Amino acid sequence: MAEVKLEVKNLTKRFGELVAVDNVSFEVREGEFFSLLGPSGCGKTTTLRCIAGLEIPDEGKIFIKGRDVTMLPPQQRGISLVFQEFAVFPHMSVYDNLAFGLKIRGLPKDEIRRKVLTIAESLHLTDYLGVKAGKLGLSEQQRTALGRSIAVEPEVLLLDEPLTLVDAKVKESMRRELRRLQKELNITILYVTHDQLEAMMMSDRIAVMNAGRILQVGSPMEIYENPKNVFVAKFIGSPTINIVEAKLEKEDDMLKIVLNDVKLDIEKKLPKEIGEKYAGKNILIGIRPEDLLIFKEKSSPYDIKCSVDMVELTGNKMELHLKLGEMSIRALSTIRFDIEESSEIYLRIHPEKTCIFDRETEERIA
């Protein structure tokens, strides 16, 4: 079992009336890529800043490799921080940039050289070592900034939305590169982002945050398949999960969900006690667009009729905006030419692929 590199316990930070971070606790193990994921203003950056030492929390403690660093200044914590702007020293060569932190620590010259060359190779910067950083392209500059943070071998590497300002194509390749590098060098990373696609792509585990609180922690697959509540279900996955209201009915001793005259058999899914508790009541169903099947004709009693509002092409898939009575539903389908705007199609939902939430609390019940 890998050791715990970073432990955050009951962290709370207030700014006047606003509670930016509300009793946040989690731990990051050695070699793990851990993401704090949430919308702007959810407290993820403030949490990161407390861990970095740029803010002092009001309550709670932070431990790095077992050491209580809560009140220590950033230089004494054993962390490195990479910002959105990927700062490099433009007037220094790439070599000097990478060596910077090591020189400050007073390491012997040959050791510095050894470390810098190793990192440059991992980051494909060996050819640029003599070049002034200011003259490099964006991609090389980012890698230099990253290299500088890694060179000092921090216990934990902190990254604050580093890819937000980068364009779509470069983002995709950097997400692969960063993950590869992290695994190769076994770096422990705490990563902050608002982009769930990004967190899912790179992380070993994700903590989903909102309004200062952590709502769920788990591996990407766990969070995707077993969201604890509506917020997490909606935040993870693109296009956003469909959440519709339906009625849980008891018919002939079988529990069914009623959605626009179509009854879905979910007996197997729901444990008996929960079924009893919610029978006759309205519940929320979550179904992901990619789990909906589209048909031109009704071929089973479970197919629901919808009209096509809009079609958006995304690469080799089609995003369909459908209307079911008053409700808007999104479906993801492969490219087909028989579906046009303003036509009608039939949807099939597999009961096993649905999530069921309590309508009031929005917590998951099945």
Add this chain to the structure above:
Amino acid sequence: MTYLEIKNISKKYGEKIALKNISIDVSRGEIFAIAGPPGAGKTSLLKIIAGLIPPDEGSIYLEGKDITNIPPSAREVGMFFEIPPVYPDRTGFENIAFPLRLQKLPEDEIRRKVYEVADMLGIRHLLNRTPRTYSGGEYQRVALARVLVRSPKLLLLDEPLRNLDAKIQEMMRSWFKKLQRELGITVIYATHDPFEGMAISDRMAVLLNGVIKQLGKPFEVYFNPKTLDVAEYVSIPAINVFEGSIDLTDDTLIIKIDDIDISKKVREKPSFLIKKKVLVGIRPEDVIVSKDPKAGKIKGKISLIQIFGSDILLTIDVHGTIIRAIAKKGLVMQEGEQIYLGFNEEHIYLFDLETKNAIYV
């Protein structure tokens, strides 16, 4: 009649060519996307259409009228900038009313127009508040209201969703497309994200280094890229590109990459291709992955597994060559495992080694 005609627009900044011979026809009520990486020239082109920058060559016609030399305020073109003007110390109402006040319209007409636009965009509740209290999406909508309040003939959008959270971008994109359908306003939409361009537009142009490399419906651009750089640009995750050569046997084209043979059925025998060296492009989604050795001839080792939306992105090492593939969720794999690859031969793209133009078979 073509609603907007952009003819042979060129622009240089000193020695650097920003735009070269750009020609686009846009129909009324269309959303036309201009997609290209940062620095391709999208903003320059939009500013030229708006009249903020003069072109070196070429002309622009709006509804048949030559507007090339007309000052920006008289063109009836609205532009939504990447950092849109929303003055922080004035209310939403004052911000939206600003352009109307410049025109010195009577107060009650200003009021009427501002409320009309606010209702259209669903932002009545923001009129009394200042921008400091707005969320990201609200800010964009107020900025959009400010542009629409003058009822422009043409709407230019320069990466309008750039500064928004990913989730909100998704929502705003669909919202905007619906709005455009309702209003019927003609839109030119610039973006660095090829998928955003494809999702939102009726037709799109791929702009690379100041030149339009391809123009057409999103479907065409994606499935029939004319050049290698277009194919590379519109593919996320990045398309796999290899050097290969061609052999022909009867009706099958055999593409040789290193020691891998891919066969592709062809209708006619393009004899000029035999033994010719080509560049082969295969998208990750067209690489078929299986654990069954019989399913694919190519053997590789999985070096990285990443979740990509609702699918899985694999980085595979085949004798030192990196191949990216997309697999469906449900296939249980581990990093370091052996995997077998096949290709969807319908979507294998061939490009001339020198010109990088697509070769059709």
Add this chain to the structure above:
Amino acid sequence: MSIITRAIKYIFIGFCLLWVLIPVAWIVCLAFKPYPEWRVAYFLPKDPTLSNFVILFEPKQIIGMMGATAIVDPVTRPFINSIIVVGFSTIIAVFAGFFTAYGASRYNTPGPFSLFFTLLTRMLPPATFVTPIMVYYSNLKLLDTHLGLILLYAAVTVTYGIWILKGFIDNVPREWEEAALLEGATHSQVIFKVTLPLVKSGLVVAGLFIFLLNWAELLFALVLTNVNAVTLPVHISKYVGAVGQLYGPQAALGIISSLIPLIIGYIIQKHLVAAFTFGMVR
């Protein structure tokens, strides 16, 4: 941080504070001390009085050391002169600074017209050109006039206006001005209706800074004024030196002349805060 380090830090800070504040406290107390207490060693006056302030407003003859005398006018005239001269020159410097900064920010001006050269006025010690100015003013009949001082003060301090405002103008995204052009504004409307309102805080900061500089300006005022346009610093100087015994009134004068900048600073502090947070772009 250990207790000792912390103690040393606080002691050091305390010492610095006392170093700065004690003289101020002394002067404030001195202003209210009657004549017998002018040379005492304690702070608070035992018999506080306003007589020092009253004296300032009466014309009088002052007998200095070695029998030298000086006639000192009431402080009202110099006070008003200062307000007029410094007020107008500040306004001119700020607006001239704004327009120059606008040009520098939005347009590339290389060579002899570059921004660097606006610093030249500040590189020469003022004493070097006070004599030539005096000669010019004599010919132009600007000696001892309000206008003369206003023009000179504005010319010398406009540099600060330019440098402060350029930073603020740079912070207004160029796209906002371009958007205004599309919204139907002419170029001058863009400057006055878009850029100027958005750099309000900058105008205030520059204004305060320039005001303070000019308010305390002595050299030019001393040389270029005589009776009509005498400013407050010149007036104060008459109490010093040969007439150095009038400590009480001097202290009172110090307080009065600090009053205006203090009041102005208090009124505009909201803008100062806004200026330093640059809350412009979302």
